[in-house]
Amino acid sequence: MKSVSFKRLVWLLLLMTGGLGLLLVRLAYVQLIDTEGFSKHQINLIKQAVGQRQQQLVLDSGRGEITDRYGKSLTGETAYVLVLFPLSQKNDNHDEQLQQLAGILKVPFEQLKAELDGLSEPRVYKQYGQMVYITESQAETINQLGIPGVLGLPYELRYPPDQRIASHLLGYLGENPDFVRQAFAEELAQGVLTENSKVGISGLERTFQPFLQGTGPTILAYYVDGRGFPLQGLGLKYMAQDNPFYPLVLETTLDADLQQQVEQVLDRRGVDQGAVVILDQETSEILALASRPHVVRDHPSHPSWRNIALNRYPPGSVFKIVIAAAALEEEAATLDSRYECPGVLAGTQFHCWKEDGHGSLTFAEAFYQSCNIVFGQLAIELGAETLERYARKLGLIDYNGWHADAVYHLSDFHQLDREEQGQVFAPDRPEHEKNDDLYLLRTGIGQLDVQLTPLAVANMMATITRGGLKYQVKAVNRITYQTGGSFYNFPAQRLPGPSISPYTAYQLQKLLAGVVQEGTAQALNDRPWQAAGKTGTAQANGGPFSAQAALNHHWFAGYYPANHPRYTITVLALNQPENTANLALAVFADVVDWLEGREARKAGTNG
Numbered sequence: 001m002k003s004v005s006f007k008r009l010v011w012l013l014l015l016m017t018g019g020l021g022l023l024l025v026r027l028a029y030v031q032l033i034d035t036e037g038f039s040k041h042q043i044n045l046i047k048q049a050v051g052q053r054q055q056q057l058v059l060d061s062g063r064g065e066i067t068d069r070y071g072k073s074l075t076g077e078t079a080y081v082l083v084l085f086p087l088s089q090k091n092d093n094h095d096e097q098l099q100q101l102a103g104i105l106k107v108p109f110e111q112l113k114a115e116l117d118g119l120s121e122p123r124v125y126k127q128y129g130q131m132v133y134i135t136e137s138q139a140e141t142i143n144q145l146g147i148p149g150v151l152g153l154p155y156e157l158r159y160p161p162d163q164r165i166a167s168h169l170l171g172y173l174g175e176n177p178d179f180v181r182q183a184f185a186e187e188l189a190q191g192v193l194t195e196n197s198k199v200g201i202s203g204l205e206r207t208f209q210p211f212l213q214g215t216g217p218t219i220l221a222y223y224v225d226g227r228g229f230p231l232q233g234l235g236l237k238y239m240a241q242d243n244p245f246y247p248l249v250l251e252t253t254l255d256a257d258l259q260q261q262v263e264q265v266l267d268r269r270g271v272d273q274g275a276v277v278i279l280d281q282e283t284s285e286i287l288a289l290a291s292r293p294h295v296v297r298d299h300p301s302h303p304s305w306r307n308i309a310l311n312r313y314p315p316g317s318v319f320k321i322v323i324a325a326a327a328l329e330e331e332a333a334t335l336d337s338r339y340e341c342p343g344v345l346a347g348t349q350f351h352c353w354k355e356d357g358h359g360s361l362t363f364a365e366a367f368y369q370s371c372n373i374v375f376g377q378l379a380i381e382l383g384a385e386t387l388e389r390y391a392r393k394l395g396l397i398d399y400n401g402w403h404a405d406a407v408y409h410l411s412d413f414h415q416l417d418r419e420e421q422g423q424v425f426a427p428d429r430p431e432h433e434k435n436d437d438l439y440l441l442r443t444g445i446g447q448l449d450v451q452l453t454p455l456a457v458a459n460m461m462a463t464i465t466r467g468g469l470k471y472q473v474k475a476v477n478r479i480t481y482q483t484g485g486s487f488y489n490f491p492a493q494r495l496p497g498p499s500i501s502p503y504t505a506y507q508l509q510k511l512l513a514g515v516v517q518e519g520t521a522q523a524l525n526d527r528p529w530q531a532a533g534k535t536g537t538a539q540a541n542g543g544p545f546s547a548q549a550a551l552n553h554h555w556f557a558g559y560y561p562a563n564h565p566r567y568t569i570t571v572l573a574l575n576q577p578e579n580t581a582n583l584a585l586a587v588f589a590d591v592v593d594w595l596e597g598r599e600a601r602k603a604g605t606n607g
Contacts, residue, residue: 056221062214064247082125085149171203214247253285312451316538319446368519379444458570470495533558
């Protein structure tokens with residue numbers, strides 16, 4: 001009996017010893033071999049261990065700057081601030097220096113001393129919740145005081161609220177470990193990024209993330225023991241990247257002054273939802289692009305970050321430009337062709353916006369007055385295939401933003417983030433419905449399935465002013481090194497596919513000028529400048545058979561000056577009450593007033 005018990009005890013001891021041995025082997029493997037890729041999540045144990053012993057403050061993200069076309073920063077600035085570390089708790093022998101610091105900051109000594117004594121982690125000094133900025137000379141004076149854990153240092157202010165413009169185009173930064181692991185595996189392996197690094201989540205920050213990420217942040221750090229107390233004798237460690245060429249600089253096509261003015265006009269005119277796109281008429285470069293509503297800064301997933309300028313909406317009568325191009329080029333009409341508008345098309349409920357009709361009028365007059373009856377009938381005559389073909393000729397159902405099969409190692413590269421393509425018919429619309437007269441009537445006035453982006457409409461206007469020459473829209477001109485040398489230039493690129501003829505473009509220019517001179521945009525005639533363009537009102541919801549209040553989208557797509565265009569400007573004001581004046585037209589007028597004034601100021605300065 002004793003022999004059996006002894007054997008069991010031996011076996012138990014052997015099992016325990018074997019189990020302990022296996023645990024020791026596993027521990028040795030984890031600590032000595034599997035240190036940088038532990039578990040299926042590939043956890044770097046060394047970095048995690050260091051992270052537990054180190055507290056730090058990021059002074060500069062090391063991320064590349066984004067500027068306007070003239071080199072003005074759009075991402076913020078670097079300012080001097082006061083940085084406080086818990087090391088400053090050991091300041092019993094520095095009361096004289098703290099008195100001087102309190103004088104510089106203009107705060108009571110007792111208040112400053114209490115704040116330093118209460119520190120538990122590093123932070124930037126604030127008063128009443130606001131960051132306190134100091135001058136470079138004040139920073140030098142503070143550093144000469146030699147107060148432990150108190151330093152005046154340059155600090156990156158990326159997108160300060162009072163300076164931010166073009167939020168929807170530039171985008172935002174955020175932490176997204178899953179996205180980082182999926183999209184930046186190589187950078188993770190190289191240590192350039194960590195899973196918790198802030199990366200571009202939308203806008204140019206997203207599409208140009210590999211170029212903007214830089215080589216690493218500038219950090220001020222110190223080490224703590226297991227209780228979180230500073231380890232004495234180690235002091236502060238300043239870690240910065242020392243590369244004269246990086247981070248790269250992204251030079252956009254934006255005109256910061258114009259961008260700021262456009263945003264002010266939208267706010268002043270009360271456009272809560274909408275967009276403005278201004279292109280250089282000659283190059284199709286974006287000079288200003290603004291979207292509303294205002295972004296909710298602390299909630300990057302909030303729908304306010306959606307860029308309306310790149311989203312598609314029903315264009316209403318703006319689509320009559322496509323009908324006009326097709327009718328003229330296919331010789332279905334001339335500018336002098338005559339039509340009748342009785343107000344309601346016989347045998348249908350299809351009606352003109354003018355209840356009594358326009359009577360007898362020419363094709364040109366029908367365009368000026370935006371006659372639904374004439375353009376609905378022309379859509380039937382032209383047919384679905386022709387309408388889609390001319391929408392494509394004018395670039396309305398393609399990606400308009402600059403794109404290429406590859407830029408460096410990035411395949412299928414698009415400058416603009418999540419740009420939508422326009423459509424004439426819904427993808428699931430059956431062929432027999434596309435060619436049904438009632439469907440074509442509504443398509444001819446830019447309703448039913450027709451949806452276009454403000455960006456594509458603005459580029460269509462540029463195409464018309466250039467005699468049919470189609471370009472992709474650029475938001476970024478080039479990427480440069482910190483030294484100013486060129487890293488990559490984005491060349492002008494044509495939009496693929498055929499376009500309208502120069503003569504058709506010329507005829508469209510005459511029609512667009514007539515809309516302002518004697519048509520639906522006559523409100524612009526009281527201005528001291530001349531423009532051309534097309535109004536549009538698209539039904540957003542509601543209607544005669546709906547209990548919901550009718551709302552309309554207001555459009556104006558135009559260019560200025562009328563005779564020698566320099567700018568193409570498209571304005572969209574969403575969800576406006578029915579039977580109200582075209583708000584987009586008012587925004588267009590205010591923007592051109594400012595452009596006209598700037599040109600006058602330049603002329604006065606040069607004179």
